[in-house]
Amino acid sequence: MLKALYQKQFLEMLGQNLFRDRRTGKARSRGGIILFSLLYVVLFLTFAFMFGSIAFSLCTPLVEAGLDWLYFALIALLAVALGVFGSVFNTYAALYRSKDNDLLLSMPIPPSAILLVKLTSIALLAFLFVSLVFWPAVVVYSIVVGVSFPALLFQILLVIPLSAVSTALTCLLGWLVALIAVRVKNKTFWTVALTIVFLAVYYYIYGSAFRILSSLLANVDKVSAVFRSWLFPLYAVGEGALGKPLYFILAVLIASAAFALTWYILSRTYIRIATDNRGAAKTVYREKRAKVSSVHSALLRREFRRFTSSSVYMLNCGLGILIMLLAPIAGLIKMGTVRDLLGMFFQSAETRAVIPLVLALLICLLATMNDITAPSVSLEGRSLWLVRSLPVRTQDVLSAKLRLHVILTAIPVALDALVFCFIAQTSVPEALLVLASSVAFVLFTAAAGLALNILMPNLNWTNEAFPVKQSPVVLIMIFGAWFVLAVIGGLYALLAGILSPLFYLLLVAVVFLLGFLLLLLWLRRGGSKRFEALA
Amino acid sequence: MLKIEHLTKKYGDKAAVEDLSLHIRPGEICGFIGHNGAGKTTTLKSVAGILSFDGGEIYVNGNSVKTDPMKTKRDIAYIPDNPDLYDYMTGIRFLNFIGDIFGVPADVRQEKIRSLGDTFELTKDLAQPISAYSHGMKQKLAVISAWLHDPKLILMDEPFVGLDPKASHILKEQMREHCDRGGAIFFSTHVLEVAEKLCDEVAIIKQGRLIREGTMEEVRGDESLESVFLELED
Numbered sequence: 001m002l003k004a005l006y007q008k009q010f011l012e013m014l015g016q017n018l019f020r021d022r023r024t025g026k027a028r029s030r031g032g033i034i035l036f037s038l039l040y041v042v043l044f045l046t047f048a049f050m051f052g053s054i055a056f057s058l059c060t061p062l063v064e065a066g067l068d069w070l071y072f073a074l075i076a077l078l079a080v081a082l083g084v085f086g087s088v089f090n091t092y093a094a095l096y097r098s099k100d101n102d103l104l105l106s107m108p109i110p111p112s113a114i115l116l117v118k119l120t121s122i123a124l125l126a127f128l129f130v131s132l133v134f135w136p137a138v139v140v141y142s143i144v145v146g147v148s149f150p151a152l153l154f155q156i157l158l159v160i161p162l163s164a165v166s167t168a169l170t171c172l173l174g175w176l177v178a179l180i181a182v183r184v185k186n187k188t189f190w191t192v193a194l195t196i197v198f199l200a201v202y203y204y205i206y207g208s209a210f211r212i213l214s215s216l217l218a219n220v221d222k223v224s225a226v227f228r229s230w231l232f233p234l235y236a237v238g239e240g241a242l243g244k245p246l247y248f249i250l251a252v253l254i255a256s257a258a259f260a261l262t263w264y265i266l267s268r269t270y271i272r273i274a275t276d277n278r279g280a281a282k283t284v285y286r287e288k289r290a291k292v293s294s295v296h297s298a299l300l301r302r303e304f305r306r307f308t309s310s311s312v313y314m315l316n317c318g319l320g321i322l323i324m325l326l327a328p329i330a331g332l333i334k335m336g337t338v339r340d341l342l343g344m345f346f347q348s349a350e351t352r353a354v355i356p357l358v359l360a361l362l363i364c365l366l367a368t369m370n371d372i373t374a375p376s377v378s379l380e381g382r383s384l385w386l387v388r389s390l391p392v393r394t395q396d397v398l399s400a401k402l403r404l405h406v407i408l409t410a411i412p413v414a415l416d417a418l419v420f421c422f423i424a425q426t427s428v429p430e431a432l433l434v435l436a437s438s439v440a441f442v443l444f445t446a447a448a449g450l451a452l453n454i455l456m457p458n459l460n461w462t463n464e465a466f467p468v469k470q471s472p473v474v475l476i477m478i479f480g481a482w483f484v485l486a487v488i489g490g491l492y493a494l495l496a497g498i499l500s501p502l503f504y505l506l507l508v509a510v511v512f513l514l515g516f517l518l519l520l521l522w523l524r525r526g527g528s529k530r531f532e533a534l535a
Numbered sequence: 536m537l538k539i540e541h542l543t544k545k546y547g548d549k550a551a552v553e554d555l556s557l558h559i560r561p562g563e564i565c566g567f568i569g570h571n572g573a574g575k576t577t578t579l580k581s582v583a584g585i586l587s588f589d590g591g592e593i594y595v596n597g598n599s600v601k602t603d604p605m606k607t608k609r610d611i612a613y614i615p616d617n618p619d620l621y622d623y624m625t626g627i628r629f630l631n632f633i634g635d636i637f638g639v640p641a642d643v644r645q646e647k648i649r650s651l652g653d654t655f656e657l658t659k660d661l662a663q664p665i666s667a668y669s670h671g672m673k674q675k676l677a678v679i680s681a682w683l684h685d686p687k688l689i690l691m692d693e694p695f696v697g698l699d700p701k702a703s704h705i706l707k708e709q710m711r712e713h714c715d716r717g718g719a720i721f722f723s724t725h726v727l728e729v730a731e732k733l734c735d736e737v738a739i740i741k742q743g744r745l746i747r748e749g750t751m752e753e754v755r756g757d758e759s760l761e762s763v764f765l766e767l768e769d
């Protein structure tokens with residue numbers, strides 16, 4: 001039975017876009033699979049390198065202080081934190097809001113088994129994140145200190161208990177969210193609000209990591225005492241990683257206990273939470289005067305409702321809105337400091353001319369946090385037939401998706417452009433150019449995300465989290481956009497002698513605009529045809 | 536009203552519907568019956584403009600579904616077998632959305648929502664999200680949304696599944712009224728008694744081909760529809 005459940009879960013997770021074309025059910029071409037695998041490998045390596053360098057900066061001072069165990073304990077902490085961070089957005093939805101829940105619950109399967117399968121799939125994601133942090137750190141340690149057996153074996157294996165702990169923590173968080181969500185009226189709002197608070201706390205701690213670390217090093221004795229008592233599990237991991245079997249076994253036991261306890265707690269309340277609809281408290285209909293609107297605004301409103309009704313969608317694809325609104329406020333508050341810093345970095349008039357380019361790239365980087373179009377076709381899911389049966393042109397349906405992205409992204413982007421330019425004291429034409437290029441970028445990415453989703457749709461999901469979180473389209477959009485921005489920056493470095501930064505920025509704006517127009521043309525023709533064939 | 540001429544629809548190289556021709560005149564209710572997988576849903580979806588087809592032509596009110604889909608869709612309401620509506624909207628928002636798409640004026644809309652909502656006893660649930668609706672409630676909402684914009688041709692795929700006896704009864708009355716006003720209805724069903732009582736015309740499809748078509752009397756003769764159907768199936 002468990003085997004069948006796992007098969008279903010894996011089909012859902014992996015089979016989706018990577019190896020099979022959902023529409024035709026045919027296997028993807030070998031070239032496509034290789035391309036996708038390459039994309040994932042490059043991603044993995046980039047992150048591994050990043051975490052490796054963090055590990056390196058921790059390793060030398062700690063090893064010199066004779067605190068090898070603390071090195072592994074801290075890395076473990078970082079790994080678990082990243083694991084939690086990586087899946088906290090969708091645990092609630094993945095655990096409790098699957099469309100196939102009813103079907104599964106109706107079958108003679110104990111809820112604990114359903115839950116175990118879901119926990120494992122979350123654990124796999126956690127494993128990905130944890131190993132991304134922990135294994136590079138193991139390599140770094142081997143380089144700095146040297147390799148010894150069985151320490152290396154233990155270090156490699158520790159990833160498993162750490163993933164278990166990380167899963168337990170995220171699921172407990174998801175469970176807490178669920179407990180609260182069951183009781184409040186506006187579920188979506190509270191899920192988003194809670195997650196944002198969690199994120200803020202997370203980033204605050206992350207932001208002060210180095211301060212914390214230096215104070216750790218200053219008070220080694222006290223810190224060791226704390227780790228040995230309050231943070232004993234981490235201490236056990238640290239000592240276990242150094243090859244002490246007793247501690248290794250202890251770490252494994254503690255992790256298993258945490259996982260089992262989580263499983264137990266969640267199983268007990270699973271049915272109640274998964275089937276509870278109290279949050280959608282019955283509201284009785286009272287007739288109001290109907291507001292009539294045009295087809296265009298009706299379609300746009302439909303997209304807007306889709307967006308605001310889903311916490312997974314908002315958190316994964318719209319968090320940029322919040323950040324782009326907060327960034328200029330923070331900038332204005334710290335205006336003095338920022339201006340001083342700018343003065344320090346860009347001293348000569350020649351280097352100051354580069355500021356608009358830097359600002360534009362920064363704003364575009366923030367804008368990549370919004371990928372509202374990227375899952376928007378997939379999210380039509382099984383109700384795609386509706387827009388097909390209504391007398392609306394496909395291009396209008398698609399344009400509503402585009403407009404939602406552009407409105408929600410371009411307005412904060414424009415605000416950022418103006419405020420950042422004000423803070424950096426650029427000239428008005430420079431500010432306008434920053435504005436134009438970043439808005440052009442938003443237009444381009446909106447259309448690109450939509451086009452990609454039409455080419456790689458996933459309409460048969462059982463849970464919104466799949467098309468939003470585990471879709472290659474979203475991944476490609478985020479990392480592709482970063483890559484493009486890096487290329488723009490790099491290309492300027494090459495052309496610096498030939499082109500003035502302003503002219504270069506103008507060129508960038510024109511290229512994005514042209515790209516947008518080309519994509520728009522495709523969306524109206526080939527793209528519309530493809531979309532229509534999906535139903 | 537509806538003219539299907541030599542419709543052929545293939546999935547891959549397997550034909551789901553082959554060379555199907557059928558005419559439905561204003562004022563007629565046509566029942567569409569056939570075994571599971573016969574091609575009923577496929578035909579209805581092709582008429583609704585949801586599926587593109589490989590051969591033949593479909594005309595609604597003289598307009599081609601292929602070349603003039605906007606016009607034909609304005610005249611059609613389609614209710615699928617599984618009413619997967621927008622879970623993220625409330626019932627009333629969904630109806631307003633449909634009203635906006637078809638350009639139904641505010642007062643007409645209001646009046647219709649009130650009367651249809653009361654007839655189907657859905658009014659008090661209209662403020663709830665569709666995700667909290669039962670299957671039958673979704674079906675009722677789909678029916679209300681179909682009647683909301685005064686379509687000429689109503690396509691329904693097994694419309695009585697999931698409806699309680701009272702709602703089925705009301706739906707049958709509404710169907711009759713719609714046709715008395717000059718509209719037409721083309722619907723699939725597996726309940727032959729319903730087809731027998733309700734339909735003026737009946738079309739029987741088997742493995743993608745139309746094997747019998749005509750007025751109820753012609754097709755049935757002296758027998759019951761059931762025995763005719765079972766004979767044809769063998």
Ligand SMILES: Nc1ncnc2c1ncn2[C@@H]1O[C@H](COP(=O)(O)OP(=O)(O)OP(=O)(O)O)[C@@H](O)[C@H]1O
Pocket residue numbers: 546551569570571572573574575576577578
């Ligand atoms: N998306 C699809 N892809 C491939 N084949 C399909 C698809 N949809 C339907 N078919 C095939 O087309 C044929 C007709 O299916 P259709 O859904 O029209 O039957 P139906 O008459 O509505 O059956 P039922 O009474 O069970 O609803 C079947 O053989 C089915 O297997």
Ligand SMILES: [Mg+2]
Pocket residue numbers: 575576577616692
């Ligand atoms: Mg069918």
